[in-house]
Amino acid sequence: MAEAGKGQETNSDRLDEHKRSKLGVWIGLGLVLGVVCGLFFGDYCGNLKVLGQAYVGLLQMTVLPYLLLSLVSKMGRLDPAQAKKLGLVTASVLLAFWVLAILIIVIVSLALPQITGASFFSPEHDASLVQQQDFVTTFIPTNVFRALTNEYVPAVVVFCLFFGAALMLTPEKEPVLDFLDLCSSGISRVNLFLIRIAPLGLFALTAAAAGTMHFEELSRLQAYLLIFVVASAVATFGALPLLVTSLTHFRYRDLVSAAQEPMLTAIATGKLFVVLPQISERTEQLLHLDGQPKNGIEDSTARILVPLAYPFPHIGKILAFLFISFAAWYVGDDLGSVATAEMAAAGVISSFASPLVSIPYMLDKYQLPQDLMALFILPGFITTRVADVVGVMHLMALTVIVNEILQGRLRLRLARLSGSMLVMGVCLLVVCSAGRWYLTSTKLDYTLDDQFLALGISQPHDDVVVYESRDEVPPRRFSGGSMLEQLVQEKVLRVGYRTRHLPYSYVNRRNELVGFDVELMHRLGARLGVRLEFVPYTYDSVIEQLDSGEIDVAMSGLVIKPERLLAVGFSRPYQRATVAVVVRDHRRDEFDAHALDGIPDSVRKLGTDELDAAKQARLRHPNVEFEVVDSIESFFEGERQDLDGLILPAEEGAAWNVLYPEHSVVIPTPPIHRPVGLAVRKNDGEWVRLLDRFLDFEEMDGALRQLRKYWVEGGGTEDQQPRWCVLRDVLHWIP
Numbered sequence: 001m002a003e004a005g006k007g008q009e010t011n012s013d014r015l016d017e018h019k020r021s022k023l024g025v026w027i028g029l030g031l032v033l034g035v036v037c038g039l040f041f042g043d044y045c046g047n048l049k050v051l052g053q054a055y056v057g058l059l060q061m062t063v064l065p066y067l068l069l070s071l072v073s074k075m076g077r078l079d080p081a082q083a084k085k086l087g088l089v090t091a092s093v094l095l096a097f098w099v100l101a102i103l104i105i106v107i108v109s110l111a112l113p114q115i116t117g118a119s120f121f122s123p124e125h126d127a128s129l130v131q132q133q134d135f136v137t138t139f140i141p142t143n144v145f146r147a148l149t150n151e152y153v154p155a156v157v158v159f160c161l162f163f164g165a166a167l168m169l170t171p172e173k174e175p176v177l178d179f180l181d182l183c184s185s186g187i188s189r190v191n192l193f194l195i196r197i198a199p200l201g202l203f204a205l206t207a208a209a210a211g212t213m214h215f216e217e218l219s220r221l222q223a224y225l226l227i228f229v230v231a232s233a234v235a236t237f238g239a240l241p242l243l244v245t246s247l248t249h250f251r252y253r254d255l256v257s258a259a260q261e262p263m264l265t266a267i268a269t270g271k272l273f274v275v276l277p278q279i280s281e282r283t284e285q286l287l288h289l290d291g292q293p294k295n296g297i298e299d300s301t302a303r304i305l306v307p308l309a310y311p312f313p314h315i316g317k318i319l320a321f322l323f324i325s326f327a328a329w330y331v332g333d334d335l336g337s338v339a340t341a342e343m344a345a346a347g348v349i350s351s352f353a354s355p356l357v358s359i360p361y362m363l364d365k366y367q368l369p370q371d372l373m374a375l376f377i378l379p380g381f382i383t384t385r386v387a388d389v390v391g392v393m394h395l396m397a398l399t400v401i402v403n404e405i406l407q408g409r410l411r412l413r414l415a416r417l418s419g420s421m422l423v424m425g426v427c428l429l430v431v432c433s434a435g436r437w438y439l440t441s442t443k444l445d446y447t448l449d450d451q452f453l454a455l456g457i458s459q460p461h462d463d464v465v466v467y468e469s470r471d472e473v474p475p476r477r478f479s480g481g482s483m484l485e486q487l488v489q490e491k492v493l494r495v496g497y498r499t500r501h502l503p504y505s506y507v508n509r510r511n512e513l514v515g516f517d518v519e520l521m522h523r524l525g526a527r528l529g530v531r532l533e534f535v536p537y538t539y540d541s542v543i544e545q546l547d548s549g550e551i552d553v554a555m556s557g558l559v560i561k562p563e564r565l566l567a568v569g570f571s572r573p574y575q576r577a578t579v580a581v582v583v584r585d586h587r588r589d590e591f592d593a594h595a596l597d598g599i600p601d602s603v604r605k606l607g608t609d610e611l612d613a614a615k616q617a618r619l620r621h622p623n624v625e626f627e628v629v630d631s632i633e634s635f636f637e638g639e640r641q642d643l644d645g646l647i648l649p650a651e652e653g654a655a656w657n658v659l660y661p662e663h664s665v666v667i668p669t670p671p672i673h674r675p676v677g678l679a680v681r682k683n684d685g686e687w688v689r690l691l692d693r694f695l696d697f698e699e700m701d702g703a704l705r706q707l708r709k710y711w712v713e714g715g716g717t718e719d720q721q722p723r724w725c726v727l728r729d730v731l732h733w734i735p
Helices: 002-060 063-076 080-109 135-139 144-149 153-168 174-196 198-212 222-247 252-269 272-287 296-309 315-330 336-350 355-365 370-377 380-406 414-440 448-453 483-490 516-528 542-548 585-591 611-620 632-636 650-659 685-700 703-712
Strands: 464-466 492-497 531-536 575-584 605-608 625-628 645-649 663-666 673-676
Touching: 002 174, 002 198, 002 252, 002 272, 063 153, 063 174, 063 272, 063 296, 080 153, 080 222, 080 296, 080 315, 080 336, 080 380, 080 414, 135 153, 144 153, 153 296, 174 198, 174 272, 198 252, 222 252, 222 315, 222 380, 222 414, 252 272, 252 380, 272 296, 272 380, 296 380, 315 336, 315 355, 315 380, 336 355, 448 650, 483 492, 483 685, 492 516, 492 542, 516 531, 516 685, 516 703, 575 585, 575 650, 632 645, 632 650, 645 650, 650 663, 650 703, 685 703
Parallel strands: 464 531, 492 531, 605 625, 605 645
Antiparallel strands: 575 645, 575 663, 575 673
């Protein structure tokens, strides 16, 4: 009867494995159909994103409860000696995996040839705005319920370790552990049901992504994507599986087959976290394929080790530091093999933090432009999914090897390992050589500056005159009376502007006066039905020009300061300026977190374009020399090497940085903001009230927000055309 029961169990296992295999096929089919649907329907698939996000939410709801219950229950059944052995073995294997990741980064980086490159900047992704997550909150469960709510996985794991260790020494613990096992089993059933509907959820996610991502976004990132995908493929389907098959009795095919389902789910969801239950279950099934009896810690290695190893950096996360090699190549630099190895080793340690913190740190360390951070964020949809695939194989390979060590069955098959590594080395050499040749023939152009200088007024007023100098301005009779009366009589509004005051007022490639404030005045002229005349001014002459009636209002990002209110009137604030220091990229680390409140000793001289700002700065920092520069552009052109930095509003500095991307905008923490308004003659209350009501209308209509996004945040440089799709561009069924 025992033999028959064993045979029935084997048949049942085979049937379950067959169902899972079919499910993997359906998941793969859902992904393929999602891509096809996105290419066919394009932007129309964007609405499917809601369904995809809903499915990810359903998957995510089981993960933390599963991690908590499974880890505590399995650890609680161990004795301290077993737990110590597990920790030592896991740490050793994890260290070996990290060394493997460093080696892969060094080898794959050789595919990057030397070129003369450029970098670009996007103010939206300014790395100085990235805030480090609080260490205590992330890793210490000061409030375990808050850690569960906010998904602080490291803190949850720390709590589980303490609770599980306490249960090891607790007598009569079996009822509690049995209850935890029962709850864990129930959650596993919920997760199994969610996996069965995975093809539908993953189809929605993939279709939405494939339908909305622009191909142009990927073309300029092909070098980074190429080396990252190659390195990930080597780790996932080469190094890690071959390491497992060379050290254990498991076959390559069995390991890859077991990883298929969680890999596909990770690709679509972009969250390694949500597939932890799948990884545990599939690894546990793989470990039981040999049919040998297991007991003690070996019986639950997967359910303990997978959630325990998750908070530590996996190989996919470490491979993200290939971006530093790419960044050096992009700007025409070469780290070299030794520096690359050092960078990768530092990256292993930095990987404990978020990439949004560790990547800017590494860029600074190797004096690479912080502007390149945008290139790291832009392809995140692809790179995070590829990294999660590596993470799946990392966790499964780690668990299998640790399990075999604990069972005393680790055997080094040197011949198999040598042959496998030789084949993989040859393949890697061929791929890297082909990639190097392709990238050598590929020209990468920096185009953001051209895009910025090509921007124009979206809705221009039809009656506009721009004077390039004050000498061109015709004389005007000014009675000194009410500005509104004169405006009604003349139907002319003279607006003072500053030249080269990006992004508020500047001249584009078509020799047109454009910018945030310029377009705002176009809207005012159209609303009032008057002729616009733009007249240049300087800080030294603006008060005289307002008092004489040469100009009726002054714009170009004027900061409302108490000392200025003594001489002129101001409208209500319609924008804010963020105080910052613009520095050359390699000096950014000297100013970071200091900015204006704690200028470092290495800084001797700073420039500014305002006398008032220089006076205030001298009072706060008497040991630093502050100079009013005649031309901001001279600093960016490199003509003012005597200046350590330039005090500018961050919005203005970011715009200049688009044209000169070898600089960084450092913003103090917490940020210091100043109000920006329109200047008018003093004591002209009626004119100020009209401007205030105009600004109220523009704010309520959302125009001010749109203008900020377009001019200040770089939204105007983004491609506004619908994404290419078969339905529109091939079949021409839709406009």
